[in-house]
Amino acid sequence: MINLPRVRQGPLRALGIRMGLALALVLVTVTIIYIDRDGYRDVNEDGLTLLDCFYYAVVSLSTTGYGDITPVTPHARLINVLFITPARVLFLIILVGTTLEVLTDQYRNSLRVTRWRRKLKDHVIICGYGTKGRAAVAALLETGYDKSRIVLVENRPDGVRQAQANGLAVIDGNATRSAVLLEADVKNCKAVIIATDSDEASVLITLTVRQLTAGQVRIIASVREQENAALLKQSGAHHVIVSSATAGRLLGLTTTAPPLIDVVEDLLTPGQGMALAMRSAERSEVGRNPRELATLAVALIRRGKVLPLGGEQKVTIETGDLIVYIRDESSAVDLAV
Structure with a gap:
């Protein structure tokens, strides 16, 4: 199911409002009939009680109309008209309105999904939120x-x-x-981007994406354990980030060289x-020489490979x-990584 971001009224609240309106309409109708009860006649000809007024109001508003209670005076008939x-009519609109709203909401959502698919291109899929x-x-x-170009699974x-609350x-x-x-x-x-909490799920998703796309889509995956990184790369992931190993190295740097952590956090924030x-x-x-640049x-990234600029090796830009x-x-603003 595709869930596009939107703000909508809760179904229980919407249903409660309709039930309240229907009940209020019934009570108003009963009150008017009870006040003018002398203008009505029932089959028993013993006058209308409050229960009879409720009965007549319900069967009239629901268009059932058994005919056992009828208005006989001009005043009562005028009130009916x-x-x-x-x-x-209003009572029927309230009852049918809920069904119409559901159908309209489904049509509107289908239309929004169609438009969303038409505009969707070069998007990033993130598995796991x-x-x-x-x-x-x-x-x-x-x-x-x-x-709008981010799709979550x-x-x-x-x-x-x-x-959805965050507009995704x-x-x-x-x-x-x-x-x-x-x-x-x-x-x-x-x-x-595969950001699940399970290494097994990450491997399965990687294999599935690779099968569906024939390896034409870039896959970036995260795993908890270092030993699963090689398995993910064999499964088709282009980049694998080991969360536990990365966190461990940062913890070690914090102990041996605390200022380096501030630099790393600055670069990543x-x-x-x-x-x-x-x-x-x-x-x-x-x-x-890249070292001669103003920046x-x-x-250097050359044909998909990283060329570090440290050491005595001389590298020129191609x-x-x-x-x-x-x-x-x-x-x-440049193309940030």
């Missing part, structure tokens, strides 16, 4: 990625509700199933101080290289 008949999934979404948004009800499109289902990923249009997406960024090499920079380059550098967040 001016009030009871419009009240009967737990701690890692929320952080991935936040990182994409902080780097200027359009929220989540099967936990609380995760689905939270994603959600596919309610298990990302290990091909049908669910096809609902997210995995074949035409830009990348798939968008909008604050320094940030890692990436851009294409300009024509005037081809053939130059502080830390690596056409098509991507330059990874450190920029000030107050500078112009």
Whole structure:
């Protein structure tokens, strides 16, 4: 099921309002009939009691009309023409309105899904909206990625509700199933981020995405254990982030070199101080040493491989290289990583 972000009235509240309106209409009708009860005649000809008034109001508003109680005086008939008949129509509108609203809501949602699919392209699919999934979404948004091009796949009800509340499109289902990923249009997406809490699920999702896309979609996966990283890469993941190992290294740096942690946090936190960024090499920079650039380059990306700039090895910039550098967040926005 596709859940697009929207604000809507709760079903219990909507039903409660309709029931309250219907009950209020019945009570008003009973009151009017009881006040003018002398103008009505029943088959027993013993006058109308309060129960008889309730009975006549209900059968009249529901268009049942058994005919055992009828208005006989001109005054009572005039009240039926001016009030009871419009009240009967209003009562039916209230009862049928709930069904009409459900049908209209389903049609409106189907129309919105169709429009959403038509506009969806180059999107990123994020499997899982737990701690890692929320952080991935936040990182994409902080780097200027359009929220409408982020599609979540989540099967936990609380995760689905939270994603919808944050204005994100959600596919309610298990990302290990091909049908669910096809609902997210995995074949035409830009990348798939796997942020589940289970390494086994990450491997299954990676294999499923690889099978559906024939390896044409970039897969970024997160695992808890280092030993599962190689398995994920063999399954088709292009990048694997080991959360436990990364956290362990950061903890070690905190103990042995506390200032380094501040630098790492600064680099990884968008909008604050320094940030890692990436851009294409300009024509005037081809053939130059990256260390001679005005920006502080830390690596080159050449044909998908990382060329570090440390040590004594001399590296020159070639056409098509991507330059990874450190920029000030107050500078112009580049293609952040």
